[in-house]
Amino acid sequence: MTRVTAPVTRVSLVEDETFVRTLLHSTLSRAGSVRVAHSLSGVQEAALAIRPRSTDVAILDVNLLDGNGIALGVRLQRADPRLSIILLSALDVLSLFETVQADVPRPWSYLSKRSTFSSQVLLSTVAAAAAGQSVIDPELVQRSTPRAGTGLAELSAGQLRVLRLVAEGLSNSAIAERLNIQERSVEGHLAAIYRVLDLNDPASNRRVAAVLRFLRETGRDTP
């Protein structure tokens, strides 16, 4: 994508750890497609500074010194339903994230802090989130296994591989490239996945619904 066709994504950062915030800021600033609108350290500050329509993507730490990033995200999105949220956490709050995800106007994304230090992961997540996609931390997605007795456990290995990449926020063409298959077979896999998971309404965002199911019906076994 060139800078002419891709509009600049305005990102606001809310993170109380100075080191992490600085690092994220510099990573994002280096990318041409992103402009950092606000770089903030707490809930109070963020609630005042982040006005509706001033930001496309808000990156929020879950545990902030003066409050909770999830509550802040819900509040910001209520004021601006077009805002995309990326939650950032030092801990596995996936299950918490999942309970929120079920009723927000625009899908949320989740990155573990360690992953955000990889500029490639961070930037692709920002891009996918800005496009309305739900992105789950790639490392977490790869560690997740379908739980016995769920619909997800009925997916074939190939289907699961595709769904994992969908959960990472990849587009169909990116998935095809990653798995070295035709884009059309990615589409075929997706159709099969929707069928197995009973996601029958083409009008709904089935991609996001499938990611939600992925979150709900997997667990991360500790080795």
Place this chain on the structure above:
Amino acid sequence: MTPATDEAVLTALDRRLVRGVAVANVAVISVLATAAWVVWAGFPSAASTVRPTHACILLIIRGGAVLCLTLGCGLVAIGIWRAARRFLGVPRAGTEAIRVTGIVSAALLQALILAHFDDTPVDARGITALWVAASLGYLVSILVARLAARLLVGYRRSDEQRRVEMLRAAEAAAELEAEEFRVRRMLADRLHGSVQNRLVVAAAMLDNMAAELESHGDGERAERLREVADSLDTLASEDVRTVSHALFPTEANLDTFDAVRVLLSRLPTSVATALDLGPGLHAEGTGAAIPVPLRLVVVYAVEEALTNAVKHGARSVRVHADLAADSGTASLYVQVDDDGCGLADPEPTLHGLERHRSRVAARGGHLHLEPSPEGGARLSITLPLNLNA
């Protein structure tokens, strides 16, 4: 102690009891006086000109009249005693003087009545004797009632004191508990926040260094650095989380059953899980309306049951919960079923669950372990709730 407060501690029943004692005593005195009157002068003599049956009827009528009148005198004495306080409560000596005057006057009235109904004339000494006897009788009757009132007041006061002490003890326990939760929550937050953050940041810095080393062609040391970074990451995401969960499950801040859902999601993926919430819990925010200490009781007990289930090789666990509410009080019912190798004994002894059983019992609930229809164990918890509190 002022009489007003004495009066205030007595219940309506107590007061009725005291009145009853006074009236009963006065009634006994009146009966005795009437009996004395009959013995003294009432029996018709053999020489009487009146026929015996007529004499008997006359005696009964007159005796009845005497009894009614003496009883009336006694009631007047009690009435004056009570009225003295009601109208002249404050000057103590004056009140007592009026009371004594009331008793003495009522007694004089009684003596005169007895004398009047007597056929043979009674002299002044006789009337004085009757008067003194009646005065003493009334005085004793009323003092006995007063003694009963004193005893009741003492009893009510110590009862009230015991109640206040119990309330104070309960308040102190609740305060201690709140403080404990505050500290636990704070520690858990610290662990989640700064401790975990620092560890993750350190791991990320090691990652960066590893990448640099790799770019300089030192793949071997880069690999070792990554291993260290990984172990820091595990420390942050697993060990710190486990400790912090034991202190305070963050999810319980949101909702009781979100926390249960999190517990289920952390079970090995080879175990099928299900959480079904009954209609009583479907209303928005019901799980969040359960007070935090109770949420923790539920969450920790369910966690123990789940750990046991996995230990006993369960392939599937099911948590069922519902809330039954009627007129202000509600009870929360939670049931954990598994299909593990089950319980050998239909009345099993509790090991790890014993601690939870006493916690549940301390909140007025029940915890029960029995064989499950699904093959393994069934843990049932019932907890009374006050949702308005």
